[in-house]
Every structure is written in C-alpha cells, then in structure tokens.
Amino acid sequence: MTKRMVIMLAAAAIVFGGIFGFQAFKAAMIKKFISAMGSPPQTVSAVSAALSEWQPKVEAVGSLRAVLGADLSLEVAGVVDTITFNSGDDVEQGKQLLKLRAGDDAAKLESLQAMADLSEIVYERDQKQFKMQAVSQATLDTDAANLKNAKAQVTQQQAILDKKILRAPFDGRVGLRLVDLGQYLGAGTVVVTMQALDPIFVDFYVPQQSVDQVRLGQSVTVKVDAFRDQTFTGEISALNPKVDASNRNLQVRAVLKNPDHKLLPGMYATTEIAIGAPQSYITLPQTAITYNPYGDTVYVVDNKGAGADGKAQLVARQTFVTTGPTRGDQVAVLKGIAEGDMIVTAGQIKLHNGSVILIDNSITPTADAAPVLINR
Numbered sequence: 001m002t003k004r005m006v007i008m009l010a011a012a013a014i015v016f017g018g019i020f021g022f023q024a025f026k027a028a029m030i031k032k033f034i035s036a037m038g039s040p041p042q043t044v045s046a047v048s049a050a051l052s053e054w055q056p057k058v059e060a061v062g063s064l065r066a067v068l069g070a071d072l073s074l075e076v077a078g079v080v081d082t083i084t085f086n087s088g089d090d091v092e093q094g095k096q097l098l099k100l101r102a103g104d105d106a107a108k109l110e111s112l113q114a115m116a117d118l119s120e121i122v123y124e125r126d127q128k129q130f131k132m133q134a135v136s137q138a139t140l141d142t143d144a145a146n147l148k149n150a151k152a153q154v155t156q157q158q159a160i161l162d163k164k165i166l167r168a169p170f171d172g173r174v175g176l177r178l179v180d181l182g183q184y185l186g187a188g189t190v191v192v193t194m195q196a197l198d199p200i201f202v203d204f205y206v207p208q209q210s211v212d213q214v215r216l217g218q219s220v221t222v223k224v225d226a227f228r229d230q231t232f233t234g235e236i237s238a239l240n241p242k243v244d245a246s247n248r249n250l251q252v253r254a255v256l257k258n259p260d261h262k263l264l265p266g267m268y269a270t271t272e273i274a275i276g277a278p279q280s281y282i283t284l285p286q287t288a289i290t291y292n293p294y295g296d297t298v299y300v301v302d303n304k305g306a307g308a309d310g311k312a313q314l315v316a317r318q319t320f321v322t323t324g325p326t327r328g329d330q331v332a333v334l335k336g337i338a339e340g341d342m343i344v345t346a347g348q349i350k351l352h353n354g355s356v357i358l359i360d361n362s363i364t365p366t367a368d369a370a371p372v373l374i375n376r
Contacts, residue, residue, distance in 0.1 A: 041356045044316075044347030045364045046301055049337050052283045054327060058213055058273040060252075062204025064224075066265040067255070068170045068196035074100065076163045077187045080179055085192070087176045091168045098179070098191055100164040109157040116150035123147045172196035173261070195265050198258040202234065204271050205249035213275040214239065220254040221272045224263065232256050232263065236273075281324060281332035287365040288345040289331060295320045298333075299351055301342035301359070316344060316355045329366050 078100030085097045123143040129135045168174075175193040179185060202222055206214055214236065222232040234256035243250050254271070256263065290297045298321050304313040321336030337343065344351065345365050351357070 041358045042316075042347060042350045043358045043360050044299075044344045044351070045361050046342050046344050046359045047285065047288070047361075047364070049282050049284060049333070049339055049341045049343050051280050051339050052330075053278045054281055054283075054325070054332065055274050055278045056276045056325075058206055058210045058275055060204040060206050060271050060273075062202050062269050062271055064263055064265055064267040064269055065201045065203060066172075066195040066197065067199055067201055068172060069194065069265055070169060071190045071193050072097070072166060072169070072174075073188050073190050074098075074163065074166055074185060075187055076100070076160070077185060078102070078164055080181050080183050080185060083177065083179070083181060085174055085177070087192075088173065090173050091171070091194075093168055093170050095168045096165055097168060097174070098166040100185070102161055102164045105157065105161045105164065109154065109161055112150065112154045112157050116147070116154050119143070119147040119150040166191055168194065170194075170196055197261045197264070199234075199255050200258045200263050200265070201237075202254050202256060202269050202271060203251060204254075204269070205244070205247070205251055206273075208243050208248045208250060210275075211243070211250050214250070214252060214273060218273055220256075221274075222254070222256060223270050224267050226267065227262060230262075232258075281334075282337060282339055283327075283330045283332055284343055285345050285365045286326065286329055286331045288343050288348075289321070289323060290348055296323055297321065298337065299344035299348055300337060301344060301357065314357050314359065316351045316353070316357050318351075318353050 080098060081101040082099045083097070084099075085091060085095075091097070123140075123146070126135050126140050126143045130137070130140050172194050173196075175195070177192050179189070179191050185191070202220070216236055216239065218236045220234050220236060222234060223230075224232075234254045236252060237255040238253040240251035284298070288298050297318050299316040300319055302315045302317050304315050319336055322334045324332035324334045326332070342359075344357070346363075347357075
C-alpha cells in the first residue's frame with residue numbers, strides 16, 4: 001500500500017513539474033521574442049534647419065481716418081429749400097450743398113440795408129452842414145453812431161442769412177444724403193458726412209518697449225483686408241507726446257497717399273515699421289516646437305548608420321531650444337540646434353528619446369512667412 005502511494009505521488013510530481021516547467025519556458029521565450037522585436041518605426045515629417053534673413057519690424061494694428069472729416073449740419077433751424085449735391089459727389093471747398101427757406105430773413109436784410117443807406121446819407125449831409133456850422137458836433141456824433149449801428153445790424157442779419165446755407169468746408173467726398181426737400185431741420189441735424197480721402201491717416205499703437213525704434217519720417221507699410229494682395233506705403237507724421245497709462249502703448253500716426261481713394265476712413269489696418277539691419281536666424285515651422293512650462297523642445301533626427309536591413313536607421317532625440325521672434329508660420333530658434341540639423345515638424349506626440357522613425361514628407365505643415373486666410 002505504501003509503495004503504491006509513493007509511486008502515485010512521484011508520478012503526480014513529474015506531471016505537474018512538466019506542466020509548470022513548460023509554462024515558464026514559454027513565458028521566457030515570449031519575453032525574449034518581444035524584447036528582440038522592439039518598437040515599430042514611427043512615421044513623421046521633418047525639415048532641415050536653415051538660415052533665413054529677417055528684417056526686424058514693429059508690427060501693430062490700427063485704423064484709418066481722414067485728414068479732414070466732418071458730419072455737416074446747420075447752426076439754425078428751418079425748412080430745406082434747395083439741395084445742390086448728390087450722395088457720393090466729390091465737391092470743392094465753398095460749394096453750396098443745401099439752403100433753408102430764408103424769405104423773411106432776406107426781406108429783413110433789405111430793410112436794414114435801406115436804413116443803413118439812409119443813415120449814411122444823413123451822416124454825409126450833416127458833415128457838410130457841420131463845415132458851415134449849421135449843425136452841432138453832438139448831432140454829427142449821433143449821426144456817426146447811428147450809421148455804425150445800422151451797418152452792424154446789416155452785418156448781423158447777413159450772418160443769420162448765411163447760416164441758412166450749408167457749404168463744403170474743404171475739398172472732399174460727401175457721403176449719403178440724410179435729408180430731403182421740404183424737411184424741417186433742427187439746429188445741429190446732420191445733413192451729410194464729408195471726408196477728405198487723399199491723403200489719409202492711419203493711427204496705431206506701439207508698445208513702450210519700441211518707442212526708441214519709432215521716429216518721425218520713418219517708412220510704414222500698411223495692409224487692409226479689402227486689398228490683401230496690395231500694400232500701401234507711407235511715413236510717420238506724428239507721435240503722441242505721452243504713453244497711454246492704461247495699456248502702456250504709444251499712439252502713432254502715419255500719412256498715406258490715396259489718389260485712387262481705395263482706402264476709406266474707419267478701415268482696420270495692419271502696419272509694419274522696418275527697424276535696423278536684417279538679421280540671420282535659424283527658422284523652423286512653428287509646429288516643430290513643443291511648448292512646455294519647463295521649456296520648449298524639438299526632436300532632432302540622428303542617423304545611426306545602416307541597420308540590419310541595410311537602410312539608414314533614424315532615431316529621434318529630444319532637445320531643449322530657445323525661441324525668438326515669429327513671422328507668420330515661422331519661428332526663429334536662437335539656441336539648441338545648428339544649421340543643417342534635421343528637425344521633426346509633425347508627429348512628435350508619438351515620439352520619445354530613442355524612437356526609431358521613418359520620414360514621410362508627402363504632407364508637411366505650412367511655413368509661410370505671411371499666411372493669408374482663405375475663405376472657402
């Protein structure tokens with residue numbers, strides 16, 4: 001009985017030992033196979049870091065305003081009698097644009113003018129009589145005062161009559177007419193807006209850090225959304241004598257020639273002021289930079305030589321960089337890489353130090369220095 005029990009236990013030990021031994025051997029072989037296989041190559045796009053010459057610029061946004069511009073109105077109330085302009089006309093300074101009914105004022109002016117003429121006749125007659133000592137000096141003085149008073153009343157009435165005529169205060173273009181014939185206008189009611197379009201101002205702000213780089217007479221390049229393929233040039237004509245305490249910016253005004261009247265007051269504009277000599281920077285697409293709180297990084301592509309298949313083995317290496325100014329889709333790299341280094345521009349999220357990579361540049365990120373929004 002004891003012999004049979006020993007034989008059975010020995011057989012069971014051999015069976016279970018074989019099973020567990022096989023499982024351990026299988027796990028070891030799987031681990032060895034996986035470790036030998038390694039991570040598959042990651043497909044990325046890459047570009048060679050190159051030097052580019054950049055012109056230092058101060059960029060700002062602003063708005064256009066007319067050199068001369070006003071909403072025209074009359075100082076006195078009345079009913080519109082005549083309108084002598086059309087919406088959108090170019091008019092010259094002094095041209096009559098609108099007139100109010102002024103029959104009673106004109107009649108009063110004639111009455112006062114008649115009284116002034118009479119006072120002048122009386123004064124001239126009394127002067128002759130005074131020489132013959134026919135009238136006193138007091139009478140002559142009274143006649144002179146009456147004449148001055150009569151002429152002053154004529155001038156006053158003429159001024160009232162002139163206030164009922166609206167004239168162009170300068171050469172320019174009128175806008176849309178806001179009144180009609182027969183309409184009663186209160187004093188100060190806007191009749192039409194008028195703007196002088198050539199030349200035209202652009203007002204913009206620059207940060208206080210750039211104040212020493214902005215000077216009178218400096219050239220300015222201006223772009224507006226309405227004419228994306230065209231640039232307008234001008235020069236700085238005025239600098240505000242103080243910095244705005246609320247935003248620490250300095251207001252700058254430039255004047256632009258506008259002979260074809262393409263630029264209109266109120267337009268939004270972007271401005272660029274060229275400062276200093278061109279500088280050389282190593283530039284990359286902004287997508288190549290991974291921005292982190294602890295520092296900005298890029299992945300440099302290292303060639304480790306031929307692999308087992310005879311092809312070049314490319315490995316990604318993460319490195320810290322110091323970035324500089326940006327221009328459109330491009331960014332300047334001041335430290336961390338050298339000219340000619342191959343830098344990963346897309347696909348970094350899949351990488352870590354030592355990742356084997358494949359480069360496929362069939363689709364690459366844009367790197368335009370002046371990108372333009374395309375409406376589809």
